[in-house]
Amino acid sequence: MLRFLLTRIGLVIPTFFGITFLSFILIRLVPGDPIEVRVGERGIAPARLAQLRHEMGLDQPLWKQFFDYIAQVLHGDLGVSVVTQKSVLTEFLTLFPATLELSIAAILFAVILGLPFGILAALKRGSWVDHTVMGVSLSGFSMPIFWWGLLLILLFSVTLGWTPVSGRISAMYYIEPTTGFLLIDSLFFSDDSGAFGSVVRYMILPTIVLGTVPLAVIARMTRSAMLEVLGEDYIRTARAKGLSAYRVIFIHALRNALIPVVTVIGLQVGTLMGGAILTETIFSWPGIGKWLVESINRRDYPALQGGVLLIASLVILVNFLVDVLYGTLNPRIRHGR
């Protein structure tokens, strides 16, 4: 197990350096000098420019700048936002709980619906249930989620007036961020009794929109994993032993079918982070997805650089954890290498 862990870590470290390099060159690929980009149209005196370049280490050779950047990153210094003049890391950490809360809600939504429907489709293979589940999930997989969000707003907010159009909580309430998760903050740390309900109502549509693609992927994966397992000899043995259908399906088949499904759920982190960009833009959700798009529009390259690095690191970390979990769940993988 230790060896398995070490080889996996050995694979992660170069990837992390690669991501750091990518975010390092990112700001240098933007046309123009980083300082000139920063001062914008105000202009800057040549002497001051040279001085600033020296202060920021921009007159150093590129490889030295890169190592300085790595040192900075390892110290948690991701630069300063051009627009707000606040540390990029601080901004990211302030906004991240909103994205995390939405992502967790979305993945729960996807798992709670996706698993049962996937199992059902596999058990009723070839029936209308199977065809419906597969058809719906293929549509979900093909869904332009930015349009899906608009459509839901059109139906539930504009026409029916059931849910709010955008934002995270009604303007009536103010909640001091304690954990940053509004569901928890409004339930345990707020005296306003209506605040929690408001938070829930604001969350419903974004959760559905962000959870749609993972839902489709999980349902499809569960179905195919179940079908594969149900064809195995040990299932026939279990049936032949006279075990109840419930035991065969949920104890013998599902536990084995879940192994690839767990991996797929873990891999949805990337989808969620990409989807967050669109979902948060549609619903004005104050998270990092919306922040990144705004950073691009404001040409706030340090924020973009730091944000990309943090999100990529997060995805790498989760994928690594999934890999390790997969190795734990499935000894064949661990010993195969």
Place this chain on the structure above:
Amino acid sequence: MADNALQTPAQTATAAPAAAPSLFAEFWYHFRQNRGAVWGLYIIVFMALVAIFANFVAPHSPIEQYRDHLLTPPAWAEGGSLQFILGTDDIGRDILSRLIYGARLSLFIGCIVVTISLAIGVALGLIAGFFPGVIGIIIMRVMDILLALPSLLLAVVVAAILGPGLLNAILAVAITVVPHYTRLTRAAVMSELPKDYVTASRVAGAGVVRQMLINVLPNCAAPLIVQATLGFSSAILDAAALGFLGLGAQPPTPEWGTMLAAAREYISRAWWVVTFPGVAILITVLAFNLLGDGLRDALDPKLKR
């Protein structure tokens, strides 16, 4: 251009029976089993025809503004007219015509993205497969890094660096899908290389390039064709997403995602400006996904459901 999409199936249809009738017939027999895939193919052919003959099919110009007909509802709704079947947008442009020209744009985006990424991805995959030493490791590590970033985030970043615009968006989306082709090609090469026919041809004196292109590549064509078909759908989807975020095609280009971005403000007043571009994206992407699934079943018996 857009007609590439049409030519590929058409060419196989005409050329294959003459050369090897049984091969294509067998493929078609399996492919026809999957009704969804056949429907996907019909929709794509229809879309391609509409895209090619957009000038003749579209009732109006996609950018002409009918100032007297702002936000006209679709023909069947109250206040609609047959002049604008799907209604008009906020500055009086005919939505149907814009969707028709948008089909041309989306298929064009799909073709270019798939061509660029397939060419680069396959080349890198072949190199990585044939030279598994330092070069191969470096290539695959770089691909892993690209895969670590969510594709839309990577596309957004590339588009932000290059600046907004249709061509930059195409390039951005193409870069994000290269790793899939590289991995697929490399895996196929690795499984083909130890086989006897490759050794035999090497002994006969075949050079590396010949090995790559003539011996090995045709044998990994099946998964690549499937991936390329699915690549169309993700390319169209991501390019529309970039357009929606304002980083893709710029107005007044009738790109579906860009149309949706402009329509957002009118969501409470005019449902039709928001609905139809999305329907167009969904149907097109769905068609390519159906076709891809069907091709996978027909071409690769190992992956059969």
